[in-house]
Amino acid sequence: MDVNELTGMFAEAIFLVVTMVGVLVVPGLLMGLIIAVFQAATQVNEQTLSFLPRLVLTLLMVVFSGEWLLMQISDFFNRLFMNIPHIIG
Known part of the structure; x- marks a missing residue:
């Protein structure tokens, strides 16, 4: 296997991880930003007001x-598994 192909597989794996984490984390970050603006505008400083909606949104995203x-992740694993003969020899 060529070094470029191996590097491409690693890049694809890293991109997949970043995409998967982004799908789950970015909505929570945006919700946290909205809640922080609301708390700053109303001067309500309650920690559960910030935590609970982000938790619920993350669970809904899951x-x-x-x-x-x-x-x-299954498609990526299948591609890796099918490429084992090409990787080894």
């Missing part, structure tokens, strides 16, 4: 995008 996430 529920709604879980099938897509599993399909992406």
